Amino acid sequence: MPFASRQSIPPSGCRKPDDTWSNWEGRFIMDLASEKARLLQRDAEWAAAAYEGRDLERVLSYWTDDAVVFVPGLPPVAGKEALRQYVQGSMQIPGFRISWTSTAVTLSPDGNLAYMFSQNAVTMNGPDGTPATTEGRGVTIWRRESDGEWRCAVDIWNSQV
Known part of the structure; x- marks a missing residue:
């Protein structure tokens, strides 16, 4: 044989x-280098969509259905419906803008989880209407979903103040 x-x-x-x-x-x-580049590109696309602040469904599409977001000073925001309400509310705040840049992707050995560190800035109008920006840092944990796409499962940040 x-x-x-x-x-x-x-x-x-x-x-x-x-x-x-x-x-x-x-x-x-x-290919680890290609996968890291792919994930950084996906994160940059998400950051651009969030900064534009116009397409709620597009912004939400980057999170897993069971995602948990830890917002400074608030209880955790868990699940797609809670995230929808949170993001929609944020988009309605006068002058609201969020931006971030992520670096240093680390992949799990099986290639199904990853985490990244980021620097971010959140801007909104103060009581007098003048924009005020708070800079921060964050960590996101990404999961490769059954469709092969990377989505954020955990998102946490804090201010650098």
């Missing part, structure tokens, strides 16, 4: 039609 030895299968793996990689045992292997 013919068989293939370990030596006859490239140790670097085999590319599948769906552009994933597997090793000789059939285990999933990913």
Whole structure:
């Protein structure tokens, strides 16, 4: 009976039609640099959508259905419906803008979780109508969903004041 030895299968793996990689045992292997770049790009797209503050559904689409957001000074905001109310309320605050830049993606060994650190700024009008900005830092935990897309599962930040 013919068989293939370990030596006859490239140790670097085999590319599948769906552009994933597997090793000789059939285990999933990913290109870490590409996956990190993909996640940073997705986060940058989310930040742009949030900054524009016009498309509620687009902003919400970057969170998992069971996401939890830890907002400074408030109870945790858990689940898509609670997030919808929170984001919609934020978008209605005069002068509200949020921006962030994330760096240093770290992936779990199985490639299904990741976390990133960020620097952020939240702006809204003060009582006299003058914009006031608070700078902060944050951590997001991302999960690869069953559709293969990365979505944020945990989002926490605080101010640097």
